[in-house]
Amino acid sequence: MDALTNNLNELLRLKSGIQRLTLTDYRNYSSLRIDAQNCPIIIYGENGSGKTNILESISFLAPGRGLRGVKLSDIKRFIPQIASLGEMSFVTPLNWAVAAEIINNGETHSLATAVEKSTRAIEDIDGNQSFERRIVKIDGNKTSLQSDLGKYISLIWLTPQMDRLFRGGSQPRRAFLDRMVYAFDNDHAKRVANFEHLYREWYRLIKEGKLDNHWLSSLEEEMSALGVAIAAARREQTARLNTFIEKEPDDVFPTVQLELDGLIERELDKSPAVKVENLYIDLLKSQRRNVLNNNNLEGVNRTDFKVYHKKKFMPAEMCSTGEQKSLLISIMLAQAKCQTLYKGFAPILLLDEVAAHLDDIKREALLSKVVNLNLQAWITTTDPELFDSIKSESQFFEVKQNSVYQISQPMAKPEDIRQTAF
Numbered sequence: 001m002d003a004l005t006n007n008l009n010e011l012l013r014l015k016s017g018i019q020r021l022t023l024t025d026y027r028n029y030s031s032l033r034i035d036a037q038n039c040p041i042i043i044y045g046e047n048g049s050g051k052t053n054i055l056e057s058i059s060f061l062a063p064g065r066g067l068r069g070v071k072l073s074d075i076k077r078f079i080p081q082i083a084s085l086g087e088m089s090f091v092t093p094l095n096w097a098v099a100a101e102i103i104n105n106g107e108t109h110s111l112a113t114a115v116e117k118s119t120r121a122i123e124d125i126d127g128n129q130s131f132e133r134r135i136v137k138i139d140g141n142k143t144s145l146q147s148d149l150g151k152y153i154s155l156i157w158l159t160p161q162m163d164r165l166f167r168g169g170s171q172p173r174r175a176f177l178d179r180m181v182y183a184f185d186n187d188h189a190k191r192v193a194n195f196e197h198l199y200r201e202w203y204r205l206i207k208e209g210k211l212d213n214h215w216l217s218s219l220e221e222e223m224s225a226l227g228v229a230i231a232a233a234r235r236e237q238t239a240r241l242n243t244f245i246e247k248e249p250d251d252v253f254p255t256v257q258l259e260l261d262g263l264i265e266r267e268l269d270k271s272p273a274v275k276v277e278n279l280y281i282d283l284l285k286s287q288r289r290n291v292l293n294n295n296n297l298e299g300v301n302r303t304d305f306k307v308y309h310k311k312k313f314m315p316a317e318m319c320s321t322g323e324q325k326s327l328l329i330s331i332m333l334a335q336a337k338c339q340t341l342y343k344g345f346a347p348i349l350l351l352d353e354v355a356a357h358l359d360d361i362k363r364e365a366l367l368s369k370v371v372n373l374n375l376q377a378w379i380t381t382t383d384p385e386l387f388d389s390i391k392s393e394s395q396f397f398e399v400k401q402n403s404v405y406q407i408s409q410p411m412a413k414p415e416d417i418r419q420t421a422f
């Protein structure tokens, strides 16, 4: 076993996971508490029972809008019986909350997130105005920076919507990559959010004909500095994963080759950052006209994250559904190992209906890798029998009638059953 494997195995002994999850007025749950162990957590139940909602609530312990990418107001619990079309009846106007006790390398912390009324209108990523904002509490202290959560917890999720990740527009692929960057660079989340905010303002000013050169130029300067930092962080992460995958290819899941397709990223191959910043300023200035004419715009908010099935020399979008899922799993496993190795703490996996599209060999391989890597993985399914092979190492919960019941626990502690190879 080489030094890297030894090192990783050593680090994986240090656990990271959620010990207790508490939800209040979160979608279909009025209140819910789950005491979780550091192992695969299989959440099963009928369609519509509330499995994905649990994973989504955990995803709000990371910066952003959760694994469904929704508006904060969608999460408020409403009572379906008295909701009629056009007029929804909410139990509470505001107070949904997610709280978690987590363990990170032996240290416990409490993380919580909720919405709060804001005195001024806040614009979300889609340009919608709202008077609600998400607040975060870390060990009881309120912080306005969602990105601070990244110091304590790291999440990787795979959802059924991501089965189409490689086929549609580039935004979800960029978001997928950006989430992987957060794990290494907490400030990346803040930079991306700031860039998007400035970009919307710049775009709106131009569209509204407010062509104050001084104001637009100052936005362009800020955007180009942030944009180059974003591009540099994405390049670094892509290179890091490619190097790791080349050194440690998976034995079951296909080897991937990752690439960035973006003008600013390409410029960084050729020129130093300061020069690219100036180029970006010029680019933005020249694109003011494109905004007015509704023409295409270039920049870090257009960059694409390209994935290739290396052995087949095939772009991911041309692979089969099951192959695309396997490529995603391959990236996820590489990121999990790479992150554990370089950051010193393992991510928590949120795997929504992950067994869909995988053949038996791939499903079993994924499960044994999750067990051997000693990761906490929250896995939803409508069919718990698919997880029989890891029954004695997993915790099973059944979801029904807006409640969650623990059905079984792992037989042995994960340390006892963990194997050395991955």
Ligand SMILES: Nc1ncnc2c1ncn2[C@@H]1O[C@H](COP(=O)(O)OP(=O)(O)OP(=O)(O)O)[C@@H](O)[C@H]1O
Binding pocket: 026, 027, 028, 029, 045, 046, 047, 048, 049, 050, 051, 052, 053, 054, 074, 075, 076, 077, 078, 079, 080, 382
């Ligand atoms: N804001 C809300 N208030 C109350 N209930 C909600 C709210 N949003 C969603 N729901 C309900 O929560 C239920 C559970 O949804 P969820 O997506 O978690 O189901 P699931 O168990 O993952 O189902 P599937 O197996 O179909 O994926 C759905 O019936 C949905 O209508």
Ligand SMILES: [Mg+2]
Binding pocket: 051, 052, 053, 352, 380
């Ligand atoms: Mg679901």
